Amino acid sequence: MADNNQILGTRHLLGIKDLNEKDIQLIFETADTFKDVLNRPIKKVPSLRDVTIANVFFENSTRTRLSFELAQKRLSADTINFAASSSSVSKGETLIDTVNNILAMKVDMVVMRHPYPGAGIFLSKKVNAQIVNAGDGAHEHPTQALLDAFSIRERYGDVAGKKVAIVGDILHSRVALSNILCLQKLGAEVMVCGPTTLIPKYIKTLNVKVEYDLMKALQWCDVANMLRIQLERQDIRYFPSLREYSMLYGLNKEILNSLDKEITIMHPGPINRGVEITSDVADSKQSIILDQVENGVAIRMAVLYLLAGQR
Amino acid sequence: MSSSPAMQIAGLFLWYDSYNQQTHVSRFLKSTQAFSDFYVFQSNILFLPLLKSKLMQNLTLLDGPKFQITIKRLCHQLIENHTDFSNSVILGIQPRGIYLADRIASELKSILPQANILNGNLDITFFRDDFRRRESPLVPNTTKIDFIIEGKKVILVDDVLWTGRTIRSAMDAMMAFGRPEKVELLVLVDRRFSRHLPIEPDYIGIQVDSINSQKVLVSWKETDQEDKVILLSGK
Structure with a gap:
């Protein structure tokens, strides 16, 4: 029992940027056992019974919030939920005041989603609690990247050496950035694909391949991660119409069948059926979209367990 | 039985068994029963002059044929209570x-070739009571239980019983899989007089009296080349 205690290199989970390969593998190994726990008749363990976690969501979310909440409940943590839309934030309270008020009620950890990039990093310097970033603007979404890589690892046994294409709205996507960092740290090759207007100019500095032709990207990759077009973040028009986007970058069964190999399809959700992928692709055997959701709970349990355990 | 003051301060007796050429340690108790585990005969007690330096050494408590005899004895004791194991399961506690x-x-399989012996691994990491009280979280091991424990007689198996906290966690962890009819505890080494909880084993390989700074290490042929129980003295 002596030498199997390991520790993450960070006190908060603000981004994949702060993790190294060892940290990610540690999270995966821990998630493996939690996945096992989730398949038992009693899916609950008492590890976090003296930990209180606040889920602070300044932006809409269903999957991530439910997944975090379920992970916390499976670990026996006490949780409180906070949605900005129904709170005093609309009365003009600042972020630090809001969070400090929550912490005054003796909360140990804060899971936060915020529309501004770096909100989690800012908060981690100002308040005395462990922060888990559940998405900050177009910056990072670390748990999503971890669960995506975990799902690839589950499908292929290892992430190293795999070719992953991230297709869609790279410019507005926090999933894309976290995924690129996470997959590269694990030794995978990453390509981004999308319309020129939706691929940031400096993306090449991250050492990723850039491809503007969907067909070529699909022929290259083992795994295609299809991102959603984030219309709510598009202040100007980046492409003429959704229909044109879906004709050029939408994935359908014919394209999939025309490839000479079987690739794996991923999607971080929510799916706009008929835009980035069609229903027959989303529900096909090659799609691991629902496995991603299942793995999300195990990954979030592992992250919370490892963070809460270090003092 | 006589004892020198120096040894009483240490709280331990040191025996030299010339027949087996082994050295044994035992804590002093008023009753002679305290020495019964070490098959030490009064005639060949030999107090070594360098008691202190001898105490610092690592002592082998069990190895060779006696190790195998102990395992066999435990098996026969189990058979006494569980007959053909039709309603019993074995759960080894991770990691050791x-x-x-x-x-x-x-x-057991070699003694009872017809019997179907069910054997699983139980990880207790998430059920420990020292989470957030130690520097870092423990990395869990796998739990592998391919059978139903509901209504069964469960034999929990661990190498060393010390404070009893692991066994407490194991009972909690096990209950997540169902409600057994009965739970028993089998340990290879029982470190007596060191319990933090009211937990006692049903089957014992050997009993050892030790002080807190000492460690009992069980090594196995499969992973560490040799079947052996060693008492490690700190520093």
């Missing part, structure tokens, strides 16, 4: 109890 559980299970 699984080797003993595997050994017991394979030994």
Whole structure:
């Protein structure tokens, strides 16, 4: 029992940027056992019974919030939920005041989603609690990247050496950035694909391949991660119409069948059926979209367990 | 039985068994029963002059043929209570109890070739009571239970019983899989007089009296080349 205690290199989970390969593998190994726990008749363990976690969501979310909440409940943590839309934030309270008020009620950890990039990093310097970033603007979404890589690892046994294409709205996507960092740290090759207007100019500095032709990207990759077009973040028009986007970058069964190999399809959700992928692709055997959701709970349990355990 | 003051301060007796050429340690108790585990005969007690330096050394408590005899004895004691194991299961506690559980299970199979011995691994990491009280969280091991424990007699197996906290966690962890009819505890080494909880084993390989700074290490042929129980003295 002596030498199997390991520790993450960070006190908060603000981004994949702060993790190294060892940290990610540690999270995966821990998630493996939690996945096992989730398949038992009693899916609950008492590890976090003296930990209180606040889920602070300044932006809409269903999957991530439910997944975090379920992970916390499976670990026996006490949780409180906070949605900005129904709170005093609309009365003009600042972020630090809001969070400090929550912490005054003796909360140990804060899971936060915020529309501004770096909100989690800012908060981690100002308040005395462990922060888990559940998405900050177009910056990072670390748990999503971890669960995506975990799902690839589950499908292929290892992430190293795999070719992953991230297709869609790279410019507005926090999933894309976290995924690129996470997959590269694990030794995978990453390509981004999308319309020129939706691929940031400096993306090449991250050492990723850039491809503007969907067909070529699909022929290259083992795994295609299809991102959603984030219309709510598009202040100007980046492409003429959704229909044109879906004709050029939408994935359908014919394209999939025309490839000479079987690739794996991923999607971080929510799916706009008929835009980035069609229903027959989303529900096909090659799609691991629902496995991603299942793995999300195990990954979030592992992250919370490892963070809460270090003092 | 006489004892020198120096040894009483240490709280330990040191025996030299010339027949087996082994050295044994035992804590002093008023009753002679305290020495019964070490098959030490009064005639060949030899107090070594360098008591202190001898205490600092690592002592082998069990190895060779006696180790195998102990395993066999535990198996026969189990058979006494569980007959053909039709309603009993063995659960080895991760990480170190699984080797003993595997050994017991394979030994039982060779004694009872017809019996179906069910043997699983139980990880207790998430049920420990020291989470957030230690510097870092423990990395869990796998739980492998391919059978139903509901209504069964469960034999929990671990290598060393010390404070009893692991066994407390194991009972909690096990209950997540169902409600057994009965739970028993088998340990290879029982470190007496050191319990933090009211937990006692049903089957004991050897009993050891030790002080807190000492460690008992069980090594296995499968992973560490040799079947052996060693008492490690700190510093």
